[in-house]
Amino acid sequence: MREHLVQLARYxxxxxxxxxxxxxxxxxxxxxxxxxxxxxSLHGTINHMLVAEQVWLARWTGxxxxxxxxxxxxxxxxxxxxxxxRHQDDTLIALVQTQSxxxxxxxxxxxxxxxxxxxxxxxxxxxxxxxHATHHRGQCHHMIHALGGQAPVLDLPFFLLGL
Numbered sequence: 001m002r003e004h005l006v007q008l009a010r011y012x013x014x015x016x017x018x019x020x021x022x023x024x025x026x027x028x029x030x031x032x033x034x035x036x037x038x039x040x041s042l043h044g045t046i047n048h049m050l051v052a053e054q055v056w057l058a059r060w061t062g063x064x065x066x067x068x069x070x071x072x073x074x075x076x077x078x079x080x081x082x083x084x085x086r087h088q089d090d091t092l093i094a095l096v097q098t099q100s101x102x103x104x105x106x107x108x109x110x111x112x113x114x115x116x117x118x119x120x121x122x123x124x125x126x127x128x129x130x131x132h133a134t135h136h137r138g139q140c141h142h143m144i145h146a147l148g149g150q151a152p153v154l155d156l157p158f159f160l161l162g163l
Contacts, residue, residue, distance in 0.1 A: 001123045002101050008130045009096045011159045013089035016133065018152040019046070019140045020082050028078055030147045039071060039136075042143045046081060047073050049136050053088055056129055059110035060095070060122070070113070096126060 023031055023042055031043045039045040048070055055065050075081035104123035111117050120128075137154060145151040153163075 001104050002096070002099055005096045005099075005104065005123060005126050005130075006093070008127075009089075009093045011156060012130050012133050013086075013093060014159045015137055015154045016049075016085055016089055018154060019137055019144070020085060022144055022149055022152045023140070024078070024082070026144070026147055026149050030149075031078060033147065035143045035146050037139050037143060039139075042140055042147070043078070043081065044071070044073065045136055045139055045143070046085060047075065049133055050074055050081070050084055050088055052132060053092070053129060055113070056125060057091070057095070060108060060125070065113070068113075092126075092129070099123075 023046070026042070032041045034040045035042070037045055039048045051067050051070055051072060051074060055067055055070070058065050075084055099122070104121070104126070106122050107119045108122050108125060109117065109119045141151045141154060157163075
């Protein structure tokens with residue numbers, strides 16, 4: 001499972017980078033425009049992705065959740081948000097690379113945002129993180145297109161083939 005997750009972590013970084021690069025071509029006003037998404041704007045959606053991953057990483061390390069809600073804006077400034085997103089991607093890759101298959105099969109006990117105690121295999125948590133990111137990148141892709149931008153190709157084969 002480890003090698004599969006390393007590949008997904010690298011794809012996640014690549015796809016997030018393509019979204020960030022394309023979104024950078026839009027104005028700040030466009031990135032903040034309410035396009036009807038669950039987190040309203042492109043800026044809000046990218047912030048949410050970062051918030052959710054920070055919550056999961058805190059659970060992973062046994063730290064208290066750094067956030068009480070999943071819709072807060074961590075970075076008002078686009079440059080800071082991009083830098084935080086890129087740093088988060090590096091952090092996720094490093095985390096996956098340090099795990100063995102045995103560690104990924106271990107259960108992680110945590111409490112969800114409502115305080116309910118739960119447990120899930122660590123490898124499955126990482127799969128969830130990458131799936132969650134794909135879900136919201138799809139929303140970002142739609143928003144970029146709706147805002148008049150050139151939505152990037154995010155298909156996994158393009159990443160795997162270096163296209």
